[in-house]
Amino acid sequence: MTEVNQPDKVARRRHGKTDAIDAEAAARAVLSGRATAAAKTSDGPVEMLRLFKLAKGSAIKFRTQAINQLKSVLVCADAELRESLAGLSNPKLFQQCALLTQSEVSGPADAARHTLRLLARRIQHLTEEINDLNKRITEAIRARTPGLLDVHGVGPDTAAALLISAGDNPERLDSEASFAALCGTSPVEASSGKTQRRRLNRGGDRQANAALYRIVLSRLRWAGPSQDYLRRRLAEGKTKREIICCLKRYVAREIYRHIAPANTAAHPTEPARDTT
Structure with missing residues (x-):
């Protein structure tokens, strides 16, 4: 299998871009000998790494989003709850929010407590995912290139x-x-x-x-x-x-x-x- 680079930009502007045109340009590059590079395979431990890294990237993205949302909700929460959580480090803040009691939602204050609890548990779950993926990525790297x-x-x-x-x-x-x-x-x-x-x-x-x-x-x-x-x-x-x-x-x-x-x-x- 041969890897073909992007078609020449001048030829693309002259002839346009469609799947058929690109396929013909790739075939001509191979037949003429201009394209000789072997294509990258994806059937081994490196493909495992790519998938783990993909999952980790999305988990980090959504954890960051959840942390920002939790802190924005906390700013608007009632004064008593906000003061009880003031000065805590992020891990302790998430732990305390996850332990908030669940009760009937009868107003904005209860809704804020419920939302903080859900977001904190989501952050903890995503953190567990990220730690697990870090471990799997490290193991895969050591197996491939010790x-x-x-x-x-x-x-x-x-x-x-x-x-x-x-x-x-x-x-x-x-x-x-x-x-x-x-x-x-x-x-x-x-x-x-x-x-x-x-x-x-x-x-x-x-x-x-x-x-x-x-x-x-x-x-x-x-x-x-x-x-x-x-x-x-x-x-x-x-x-x-x-x-x-x-x-x-x-x-x-x-x-x-x-x-x-x-x-x-x-x-x-x-x-x-x-x-x-």
Whole structure:
């Protein structure tokens, strides 16, 4: 199975867009040899990760919504109830609201108590879902790539995003440069006239790119080698944005060695070019 990129924009403007036209353009790309990339499969542990991450994302979204609703209801609740819950941390607030007694609703005050009780129990249920999904995501990552979570700055969410980007068949990525391009961290020429410069590839998986960015920020805050690198490059006249671009490229190489160890052994990585 071959993966075909988006059709050429000039051809799309000229001929329009329909399913039939897109199918013909994809077929022509394969027959001409322009499309040679292997498609990402979804029949293994990475697909499990994607589904768990999807469920976790929606649970976090609805829990945040429920928390905001609970606090807005609490602001409008009667003074006695509001004062009894004042100064509590979020977990204790949700616990106390969930324990509110259920009674006949005969006015706005009773309706507020009932609503607080329902919202608090919803928040607790969603928190249990999120904790369970966090555990399942961590177990799936350790089963797929045992050493990935041991990399400095890599947590379950960032590891899941990078694995999902690579897919269940990371061997389709020829080298760590291919993985860097997939994550949008590969340098591309952006020279004009006498000015010689490079910029990062604006394509690729945005979620994977964001995961690399979070890893770099974590290392710049907590890792001594990254902090030393930052100070050295700043002294050379580089901006912090340019330094982060370089570090993202280095992190992509390190992550690739865990995601596709067989490819790394077969094709030793070359030194990464300066991305600035």
